[in-house]
Amino acid sequence: METSGATTSDTEVSKTDSSMAVPSIESGELESFSYDDAIVRLFATATIIWALVGTLAGLIVAVLLVMPSISEGIPFINFARLRPLHTNAAIFAFAGNAIFAAVYYSTQRLCKARMWSDVLSRLHFWGWQLIIVLAAVTIPFGITQSREYAELEWPIDLLIAVVWLFIFGGNFLMTLIKRRERHMYVALWFYIATIITVAVLHVFNNLCVPAGWFKGYSVYAGVQDAFMQWWYGHNAVAFFLTTPFLGLMYYFLPKAADRPVFSYKLSIIHFWSLVFIYIWAGPHHLHFTALPEWASTLGMLFSVMLWMPSWGGMINGLLTLRGAWHKVAADPVLKFFVVGVTFYGMSTFEGPMLSVKSVNALSHYTDWTIAHVHSGALGWNGFMAFGMLYWLLPRIYQTKIWSDKLVSLHFWTGTIGILLYIIPIYAAGLMQGLMWRAMDETGNLMYPDFVETVQSIVFLWWLRVLGGLLYVSGVCMLCFNTLMTWFARPATYDVPVYTAPKLSKSYSEAKPAKDTEYNEVPMLDLGKNMSVWAKMGWHRRWERLPVTFTILVTIAVVGATLFEAVPTFLIRSNIPTIATVEPYTPLELYGRHIYVSEGCYNCHSQMIRPMVAETKRYGEYSKPGEFIYDRPFQWGSRRIGPDLAREGGRQSSFWHWRHFENPAEVSPGSVMPSYQHLLNEELKFDSIAPHVKAAWYLGAPYDDEALNNTSEVAYKQAERVAAEIVSQGGPANKMDRKAVALIAYLQRIGVDLFKTPAPEQPAADAEAPAEGSEEAAEAEAEVADNASPSNASAG
Amino acid sequence: MIRDIVSYLDYSVCAEIALALFVGTFAMITYAALRLSKNATDRFASIPLSDQPQDPRSE
Numbered sequence: 144m145e146t147s148g149a150t151t152s153d154t155e156v157s158k159t160d161s162s163m164a165v166p167s168i169e170s171g172e173l174e175s176f177s178y179d180d181a182i183v184r185l186f187a188t189a190t191i192i193w194a195l196v197g198t199l200a201g202l203i204v205a206v207l208l209v210m211p212s213i214s215e216g217i218p219f220i221n222f223a224r225l226r227p228l229h230t231n232a233a234i235f236a237f238a239g240n241a242i243f244a245a246v247y248y249s250t251q252r253l254c255k256a257r258m259w260s261d262v263l264s265r266l267h268f269w270g271w272q273l274i275i276v277l278a279a280v281t282i283p284f285g286i287t288q289s290r291e292y293a294e295l296e297w298p299i300d301l302l303i304a305v306v307w308l309f310i311f312g313g314n315f316l317m318t319l320i321k322r323r324e325r326h327m328y329v330a331l332w333f334y335i336a337t338i339i340t341v342a343v344l345h346v347f348n349n350l351c352v353p354a355g356w357f358k359g360y361s362v363y364a365g366v367q368d369a370f371m372q373w374w375y376g377h378n379a380v381a382f383f384l385t386t387p388f389l390g391l392m393y394y395f396l397p398k399a400a401d402r403p404v405f406s407y408k409l410s411i412i413h414f415w416s417l418v419f420i421y422i423w424a425g426p427h428h429l430h431f432t433a434l435p436e437w438a439s440t441l442g443m444l445f446s447v448m449l450w451m452p453s454w455g456g457m458i459n460g461l462l463t464l465r466g467a468w469h470k471v472a473a474d475p476v477l478k479f480f481v482v483g484v485t486f487y488g489m490s491t492f493e494g495p496m497l498s499v500k501s502v503n504a505l506s507h508y509t510d511w512t513i514a515h516v517h518s519g520a521l522g523w524n525g526f527m528a529f530g531m532l533y534w535l536l537p538r539i540y541q542t543k544i545w546s547d548k549l550v551s552l553h554f555w556t557g558t559i560g561i562l563l564y565i566i567p568i569y570a571a572g573l574m575q576g577l578m579w580r581a582m583d584e585t586g587n588l589m590y591p592d593f594v595e596t597v598q599s600i601v602f603l604w605w606l607r608v609l610g611g612l613l614y615v616s617g618v619c620m621l622c623f624n625t626l627m628t629w630f631a632r633p634a635t636y637d638v639p640v641y642t643a644p645k646l647s648k649s650y651s652e653a654k655p656a657k658d659t660e661y662n663e664v665p666m667l668d669l670g671k672n673m674s675v676w677a678k679m680g681w682h683r684r685w686e687r688l689p690v691t692f693t694i695l696v697t698i699a700v701v702g703a704t705l706f707e708a709v710p711t712f713l714i715r716s717n718i719p720t721i722a723t724v725e726p727y728t729p730l731e732l733y734g735r736h737i738y739v740s741e742g743c744y745n746c747h748s749q750m751i752r753p754m755v756a757e758t759k760r761y762g763e764y765s766k767p768g769e770f771i772y773d774r775p776f777q778w779g780s781r782r783i784g785p786d787l788a789r790e791g792g793r794q795s796s797f798w799h800w801r802h803f804e805n806p807a808e809v810s811p812g813s814v815m816p817s818y819q820h821l822l823n824e825e826l827k828f829d830s831i832a833p834h835v836k837a838a839w840y841l842g843a844p845y846d847d848e849a850l851n852n853t854s855e856v857a858y859k860q861a862e863r864v865a866a867e868i869v870s871q872g873g874p875a876n877k878m879d880r881k882a883v884a885l886i887a888y889l890q891r892i893g894v895d896l897f898k899t900p901a902p903e904q905p906a907a908d909a910e911a912p913a914e915g916s917e918e919a920a921e922a923e924a925e926v927a928d929n930a931s932p933s934n935a936s937a938g
Numbered sequence: 939m940i941r942d943i944v945s946y947l948d949y950s951v952c953a954e955i956a957l958a959l960f961v962g963t964f965a966m967i968t969y970a971a972l973r974l975s976k977n978a979t980d981r982f983a984s985i986p987l988s989d990q991p992q993d994p995r996s997e
Contacts, residue, residue: 178989249986252986252989253985253986324985326981326982326985328982328985328986329982330986393986394986397983397986397987398986398987401987402987403980403983403984403986403987404983406979407974407979407980407982407983408971408972408974408979409971411967411971411974412964412967412968412971415963415964415967416964416967419959419960419963419964420960423956423960441956441957444957445960448960641989641990674973682970682971683978686982702959703956706952706955706956706959707952707956709952710952
């Protein structure tokens, strides 16, 4: 594959690097050093432990979905609270620690240098484990932002920023700067992109205004919040679950196969294409929503383009094994890598396909997305991590792996487990998606009862449980094999000491050739210059300058983000104002907080797409202007239950009360667990004020009464809701229960659009104002100012 | 005043600029990568194969 380009006639020149202290091998000062494998052992151990926890949590939530009653109404162990725990454990605990194990092992060897600071390495390890433990404690208690894969609240987010960027990033960058290998291998580029981009994503997605230690309100609202969340969400997949694992692939696959990567040129194209394309693709998660059409189309276009470099990477990985396929048959480590890379190829084909609007219209909100995610997570991330671990274990424990047969058994159990997981879930997604849109000959929905579409796929969910069980059993084999291998470790580890020349600031750089093969050819100088440029001396220079390289990656990522974010935030026509949309009342706002804490978004969307089947099922499609007070947005990504965007006034308040108590009683066949605890837990009216103040601070126009007498205002509305429940046959004196606040919120969702504007307003103000007009904003503000929150009816 | 300027700016061209930026960069990197010397890429590709510090490399 590698074709010889122009031959270099490089000459050695002495040069000083202005951006950093970089390399020169010619200085001849010998230094002794050893690699820090103790930190690799720590991260590898953590990876294995969290692999078990993360997959076990997944198995538990899969069981809870088919047997919701086993949670017995205990809030900490119901599906909606545990599902984010599973995703966080799988992504940040299992995959995160696997990334760190890979980075710490490979970076030292690629740089021929020990990590810059052992202290920072340990701080990183313990800091990250603390973050995971804090996540495991807070999420089941309902302390969540409800932003997918970014659920953790602001104090933990701050800790993540410090540990990730300053401790891990700082240690990594300093190791690069102090390296003894002139050239930065491609795996290091992927690590750089990971560290920079994840830091940018994390910081900007989590900007919020605190409303106490356990609650923050996003600075973004509605459409813009959705945009930011999926800019983060998609790129978390890209730069947490893809680029570092590609770095892992580019290092460990050649090591395991004992042959160099198939095409280094392809890896360069692969890297830059991913960095440039991935960051644009987020809006494909928001097709047919209230996101502006142009942003969604751009997201689709870049997602389709993503296919090309992704498959370039897959091909590069698989062809690295050229001439070594006989090893694959015998070596389970290579088997894990081959299947992992194959799943990478499958997922990166399917991802662009799902981003095409017509496909997305069917797949979105169904299990198809879940199957897609798990083919990537279990196949690509899981198997690449397992392959790496099985390759590492004998090296870091300096003994043979306890049982090769068990490794093979893990491989086959895991592979069958993945297939048994994803195939039924693909079928479930397709089936439910088709049922949702099926219309009879009279133009009515064939399956108007949502529960019927759920019940039809429950048996497929049972198959998923079986697949998950097999996958978890494979992880158990890994744990056991690791434990037994660890028992056989030597009393003291051998720590080889290497000697290598120190690299100093001055170095001899391969001078980009001025001569080309076209020197003697009668042609324009432009062509000759182009030929010199194409020898990529400039790129090779970048590859030796970690700081410059880091800055270039940052520019690519931030630049691409700004191209999408700036128009989304600044074009007022993106979010046409609706004069009748008002802020939530204090009670409703607190009810919304409960909705978020309970994780209702895990099963219910709040976004009706402009499709006949959706408007027939749920009502008028959602408008961007309806969400301007929604912090965070609650559009969701999966409908295990029906959409709630027009839930206000659809059912009586007492129906909701009974529904929380026992969902199956009012909705036979429902897989929703009981929320009995909301009927019992006391609603503390005093705790509502910080929520209102935060919302007010962020621009919600609350009047003095709502701001200063929050408890009284909320209590009055709670009395009205409670009276409504009594009048409908419900229990008396329940105004101080959490369920009342949640019911107030549910009865408010989606009703503002149909309100009649206040009579004193001129008729013209009631209509959607002209795009970007000042009058529109003023009219809206006036309406909001006049509206007493206590009068904003709960329907 | 800034508000007025911002509201008069036309951002609709951002999507096209974005595409042009990407296509240009991609074409540039691809062309340049394909013309890299085999000598160099072979050396770079072999970096991970050894944990031992190698002989001094000139590039």
